[in-house]
Amino acid sequence: MARRAVVTGAFSYIGSAVASELLARGWTVHTLTNRHPPAEGGAVTHAPLLFDADHLARELHDADLFVNTYWIRFPHEGETFDSAVEHGRMLVAAAVRARVGRLVHVSVSNAAADSGLGYYVGKARLDDAVRAAGLPHAIVRPTLVVGSSDVLTSNVAWCLRRFPVFLLPRGGRYRLQPVTLADTGRIVADAAETQVDLDVDAAGPTTLTFADFVRLLARAIGVRRLLLGAPDGVALAALKAVGWFLRDVVLTREELEGLAQERLVSHRPPLGRESVEDWILAHGETLGRRYVNDLDRHVGRERTTPILAP
Numbered sequence: 353m354a355r356r357a358v359v360t361g362a363f364s365y366i367g368s369a370v371a372s373e374l375l376a377r378g379w380t381v382h383t384l385t386n387r388h389p390p391a392e393g394g395a396v397t398h399a400p401l402l403f404d405a406d407h408l409a410r411e412l413h414d415a416d417l418f419v420n421t422y423w424i425r426f427p428h429e430g431e432t433f434d435s436a437v438e439h440g441r442m443l444v445a446a447a448v449r450a451r452v453g454r455l456v457h458v459s460v461s462n463a464a465a466d467s468g469l470g471y472y473v474g475k476a477r478l479d480d481a482v483r484a485a486g487l488p489h490a491i492v493r494p495t496l497v498v499g500s501s502d503v504l505t506s507n508v509a510w511c512l513r514r515f516p517v518f519l520l521p522r523g524g525r526y527r528l529q530p531v532t533l534a535d536t537g538r539i540v541a542d543a544a545e546t547q548v549d550l551d552v553d554a555a556g557p558t559t560l561t562f563a564d565f566v567r568l569l570a571r572a573i574g575v576r577r578l579l580l581g582a583p584d585g586v587a588l589a590a591l592k593a594v595g596w597f598l599r600d601v602v603l604t605r606e607e608l609e610g611l612a613q614e615r616l617v618s619h620r621p622p623l624g625r626e627s628v629e630d631w632i633l634a635h636g637e638t639l640g641r642r643y644v645n646d647l648d649r650h651v652g653r654e655r656t657t658p659i660l661a662p
Contacts, residue, residue: 360421360422361387494555
């Protein structure tokens with residue numbers, strides 16, 4: 353009998369990569385999502401992601417595995433990091449109630465309650481809830497996940513295609529250690545099929561500065577741009593102006609501070625195998641052709657549209 357996995361957000365970003373990997377390994381996959389299934393159909397069954405205890409327990413009944421990718425990028429439409437933590441705890445409680453065989457939670461690299469950053473504080477609180485649940489579990493902590501429809505990579509490329517100057521907050525000296533979307537899906541699936549409790553990072557084999565990351569994207573899309581160091585306030589003001597025009601939040605102050613604190617760098621041996629540089633160079637022709645509007649994608653006209661299909 354095929355093993356049954358329930359994945360949140362299998363028609364979204366990381367969830368789609370996890371679902372694809374699990375399907376390739378012979379799992380059946382059911383997703384909790386508020387997005388419509390892809391037009392071409394597929395093997396993944398679906399139900400709404402509703403934060404109702406009875407509904408969640410029913411959907412998780414008889415699951416051998418539950419992979420939770422649910423989170424928010426920034427507060428919006430009345431949802432805060434505190435409410436996201438409570439929703440995450442409801443998912444964990446439903447997994448306990450349904451007696452799922454294993455719980456895998458997708459967190460973020462360097463989540464910490466003392467970080468002073470709401471995103472990382474909230475993730476740390478939810479990590480603690482997973483550890484306290486009493487289920488066999490794994491916590492997987494991705495760094496910057498690079499792939500099709502990745503917000504940061506796509507929109508940096510979009511800006512490079514359109515503007516002759518690119519501002520680098522603090523000169524772009526801070527480092528990041530990106531990992532490909534495919535590697536992330538594999539690392540999560542590996543954690544799902546391991547028998548012991550785990551706490552692992554999903555990071556790629558190369559660490560580079562943000563300035564070098566931008567230069568790599570410029571080379572991949574075939575443009576030459578002037579990169580200028582700028583104070584945080586100047587860079588954020590410029591991005592806010594772009595966001596006003598696009599009706600989106602391009603980058604938050606907290607996200608910039610997370611980059612500057614190098615929270616997207618792992619301090620463990622990398623589990624990623626695929627070169628992010630090679631992936632970017634191979635996909636340069638398509639990167640940045642379309643602006644990825646994250647507000648539209650989550651609360652606007654595209655909120656029910658599949659982002660990626662498993």
